[in-house]
Amino acid sequence: MKNLISLNKYFWKYRLRLGLGVIFIFLSNLFAVMSPEVVRYAIDYTISQVKFASLLNGFALSGSFGSTLTKSIVAFSVIIFAFALLRGLFLFFMRQTLIVMSRHIEFDQKNELYNHYQQLDQSFYKENNTGDLMSRITEDVSRVRNYTGPAIMYIINTVILFFMVAYTMYRVNGELTLYALAPLPVLAVCIFFVNSIIERRSEAIQSQLSALTTAAQETYSGIRVIKAYVQEQMAEKYFNDESIEYKKRQLKLARVESFFFPTIFMLVGFSTLSVVFVGGSKVMNGQITPGNIAEFFMYINMLTWPIASMGWVMALIQRASASQKRLDEFLSIQTKIINPNTNKHLIKGGVEFHNVSFTYTNTGITALNNISFNLKVGEKMAVIGRTGAGKTTIANLFTRVFDVSEGSILLDGIDIRSINLHELREQVGVVPQDVLLFSDTVTNNISFGNDVVDEKLAVEFATRASVDEEILRLQHGYDTMVGERGVMLSGGQKQRISIARALIKNPSVLVLDDCLSAVDARTEHKILEQFNEVLKEKTAIVITHRIFTLIQFNKIIVLDKGKIAEEGTHDQLLSRKGLYYQLFELQQSEEKN
Ligand SMILES: Nc1ncnc2c1ncn2[C@@H]1O[C@H](COP(=O)(O)OP(=O)(O)O)[C@@H](O)[C@H]1O
Ligand SMILES: [Mg+2]
Incomplete structure (x- = not known):
């Protein structure tokens, strides 16, 4: 039960509604409790009148007497009806305040959770599956609402009604x-x-x-x-x-x-x-009078359901408490990636990895081991290596999807951990290996990182990513809905839209993680030719498992099992006749076939 205490802040926030709700419950019960009294009065009155009439036993009198009695009974009925109406009216108000309050709390709670989810870092999402996250934000929140709404309402109602009825009954006998x-x-x-x-x-x-x-x-x-x-x-x-x-x-x-x-x-x-x-x-x-008996029957009836429902309400509360516990657990998880400040910061593009090592805490795999390199503003570097070498890990470290385990990453000589996280992510563009498009139009997917959607700009950058022609061939061109996760598009098209999305933000540092793996050789050729132009003033790190000879790289590093195995320019590496040379030979012979 103590888990539910964390909801008190919401009750405080909506205290006005809650207070009004209690008043309405009181008023509705007041009219409910008053009507049996009227019934008792009516019965007792009728009985006494009938007795009186049979005493008189006068024919002449009984006619007019009968009509007065009827009139009184009609009057009693009208009163009872009016009470019922008033009771209904206040019940309506009660639900309008208390149940509406619970909907507001539900809304607040969902937003709080959602915002919290968004702050949490990647490692959280690796450890918790989507289904679980979904069920917390939907099911658990709605179970908690059963407490803040119905349960609270029924409890207050039952308590008030019980005391009012018990008091009224006690006064009788x-x-x-x-x-x-x-x-x-x-x-x-x-x-x-x-x-x-x-x-x-x-x-x-x-x-x-x-x-x-x-x-x-x-x-x-x-x-x-x-x-x-x-x-x-x-x-x-x-x-x-x-x-x-x-x-x-x-x-x-x-x-x-x-x-x-x-x-x-x-x-x-x-x-x-x-x-x-x-x-x-x-x-x-x-x-007591016969009217009292009738009155008591009505009271018992009135109390039956509220008291019977207490068992059900207890169950609601238990469930809500369990759900709130789960929610609190989530809300107490703090992200490990902390934004140091909210200062404006302009990144020019000097990049330095200084003895960077990284170990995935969940698996204990050391994906990077003592990596160091240095790029001046505007330089281009290729990172080449087999699957599992640690290439994607490098890309992730740039935008602080994870923080380095050891060493540091510097941009223009400043540790990225002391740069405003939003500025960092705004100005360092990463094209991820696994592309994710949203179920939206092509234009909106390209413009995703920008606050305003500029169609001309989207077309311009799609052209730079060599995907413009293919988009125009789609059924509705740039307005085509790409389907869930982009199912309507080929792998290569998705990759290039993802490149356009990164370019349109005009980042000063661009990291491309194996982003041409799904395009054919001819398209690759076309894009790479464009890249020389597109990347001209940017610092770029091109991660790939294929060697691109079309781009003039200032530096190439060959990663193997998390370590830098070789480094140099294309020609230097070829003349070393090492890993790079082997990869190149292999690629050449594949291309010939
Ligand atoms: N999220 C993760 N959790 C645990 N281990 C991971 C995770 N991502 C990658 N790894 C491991 O880290 C190593 C490097 O992976 P990665 O950087 O993706 O390599 P590459 O991109 O070169 O194929 C691999 O051994 C992989 O199994
Ligand atoms: Mg990878």
């Missing part, structure tokens, strides 16, 4: 009140237990449902493979097994639920019975 109310706590406890069983079984159903959904999803997405290997029957059996388990769990739940209502009705029956029995004898003694 203390002893009878005890008899009438005694079964209700038992009712609440019973319901609490039954409810916890229901909860447990519902949870089991929920988890089975997700297993079932996963089974179905896998079949749909893998349908091509399933059909190709003629495994339909296997898939069907797999789904069927999950389905049978689901049905079993549903039936188990149905069994408890069928106990639920009879139990409630039985306990309410006890209450009613004791009122009839004890109340009846009191009427005969003349301690």
